[in-house]
Amino acid sequence: MKLKAVKIVLTSVLVLLLNIAFAQIGTRFPSEKKIVKDPVTGVELVFLTSKAKGDGKIYQTHNQWTADSKWLIFKSDRVRGEAMAVNEQTGDIVQVTEGGYMGMLNIARNSMKLYFMRRIGNRANPNNAVQIVEVDLEKLFKDSEAGTLKTADTYQKVCGTTPPEIGAGGDMALDGDEKRVYFRVGEADAAKHLAPNTKLEENFGPRKMGAGPAGIACMDLTTGKVNHVISVPFQVGHIQTNPWMPGEIVFCWETGGKSPQRIWTVNADGAGLRPLYPEADYEWVTHEAVITKDEVAFAIMGHRKIPGTNTNVAAGTEVGGANPGQDAAWGPSGTREKPTGLAIVNFRTRETYIVGQTPSGSGLWHVSGSSDGRFAVGDDFSRSLYLIDRQTKEMMLLTTGHKATAADHPHPTFSPDGTRIQIQSAMLSEDNRSMNICIVPVPQAWLKRVAPTKKP
Structure with missing residues (x-):
């Protein structure tokens, strides 16, 4: 009987693991929500x-947030290769893709939709065709809560497929009018x-x-038509759009560190580069x-020693490992x-x-700002987070202790209403590397300050 019981338990565990490994879109996971007081700043x-x-x-x-401001979508290995959403109030977690995705997840701001790329065929072939997929989040969340989930094609549809010869992949960005997406093409x-x-x-x-x-290149999400936007003589990275100005694209010259000219902009028709x-x-x-x-x-980074100011250490070789840019081969910058710091440029x-x-x-290293022009935020190499009042230039430490050994950086992003900041954090991790989704509120005292009549 004992052996039989063990077999039953092992079989149940195996079935559970298989269900998790191949979970259906809309599968729900229990809340993990916790409120932790920062031991240094006291921020909850x-x-x-x-x-x-x-x-x-x-x-x-x-x-980061869905159009109703209730859910945040994030990457996870709860179901390998699939994306998750977490309800900010209840903590409920819901699987929002099925069949995998690649590159950047794009959450629409004006509709309850999610867009992403999915490579078809042999993943090892960089020139395969790529599907652009749309997810109907409103229908998915409703059916998931009601326990009436249907097949994946009820919630997911293919907007179009890129020609295999263009080598589509990498970053993808949803246009401000949510009619097109932009993505990299091959050499x-x-x-x-x-x-x-x-x-x-x-x-x-x-x-x-x-x-x-x-x-x-770009794809029309209604027709699936693909058009070339621009070619440049350097490596393209981090494609993004202006959510308030359709057809305005920002991208970077990617080198993994200092670039000869980092930030670029171009219009959707290829003009204005x-x-x-x-x-x-x-x-x-x-x-x-x-x-x-x-x-x-x-x-504008200020992370490197000024040559000649530290006689014990050669300039540019002070730190290695967790953070980039300390190698002297990067040259004299940084x-x-x-002047260095969190900078803002007007289009x-x-x-x-x-x-x-x-x-x-x-x-300050990774930066963001509230869309009302009131606040800016940035992290640093220690994974601490600093809030800045753009009107007064006052700066405060919001939270620290997110572990420089973390698998990634905090990457702060403001909520659409400018009241809170999302980061990823290893504060709770036992291995000092694994990360969690964390919300950092803007202090009420700052929110109660008189808002500017116009943006800076």
């Missing part, structure tokens, strides 16, 4: 996930659209990245994010001999100003 942190399940937030260039296709005799850029920096050509912030050789510009209709926030006027910087350490 809302952990929407708290178990070691391979969680990770969407990159800070993209929207061969990008080269076809470059002007004759265009000089291709070589790799830049010790990570051997940055060489061109590369390109951006230009550096959004023309940078100097001594500036280490990184982690741009569109924050308002007219503005992009970015970091020191505080020149229309092209004016740039710095709203804040930490007095020491790496300086």
Whole structure:
């Protein structure tokens, strides 16, 4: 009888694991929500996930909340290869994809829809066709709660399939009017659209990245038609859009560190290509994010020692491992001999100003801002989070202790209403690496301040 009981238990466990491994879209998972007081600042942190399940937030260039502001969508290994949503109030977790996804998850701001890419065929072949998939979140959440789930094609539909020869993949961004998506194309296709005799850029920096050509294409979500947008002679990274200005694209020259010219913008028709912030050789510009209709926030890093100021350590070789940019091969940029900090550039006027910087350490690194123009936020190498009042330039430490050994960085993103910030955190992890989805509230005292009559 004991052996039989053991077999029954093992069989039940196996069935449970198989169900999790191949769970249906709409499958629900129990709440893991916890409120933890930051031991340094006293801020109450809302952990929407708290178990070691391979969680990770969407990159800070993209929207995190559903259009009804009730759910956050995130990456997870609860069901390998599938995305999850967590209800901010109840903590309920729901699987929102089935069949896998690749690249960036795109949450619509004006409709309860989710968009993503899915490679078809052999995943090892970089030139395979890619599907653009739409998920009807409203229908999915309703049926999931009611326990009336149907087949995946009830909630997911293919908007179109890219031609295999263009090598589509990588980052994807949803346009502000939610009618198109933009994505990278492969070198061969990008080269076809470059002007004759265009000089291709070589790799830049010790990570051997940055060489061109590369390109951006778009797909009409109604017709599935694909058009080429732009080709450039360098490696393209972090494609994003302006949610308030359809057809306005921001992307970067990706090198894995300092770029010769990091931030670029172009229109959907391929016109208007230009550096959004023309940078100097001594500036280490990184982690741009569109924050308002007219503005992009970015970091001008101040993380490296000034040559000759530390006789015990060679300049540029102070730190290694967890954080980038300390290798002397990156050149002279990233020191505080020149102004550094969280910078904001205006699309229309092209004016740039710095709203804040930490007095020491790496300086602000990944940045975001509230869409009403009131606040900015940034993390640093220690994974601490700083809030900035853009009107007064006051800066406060919101939370720390999120562990520099974490599998990734906090990547802060403001909620649409500007009252809270989402990060990913290893504060609760036993292995000091696994991350969870965490909400950091903007202090009520700051929210009660008189809002500006117009944006800075």
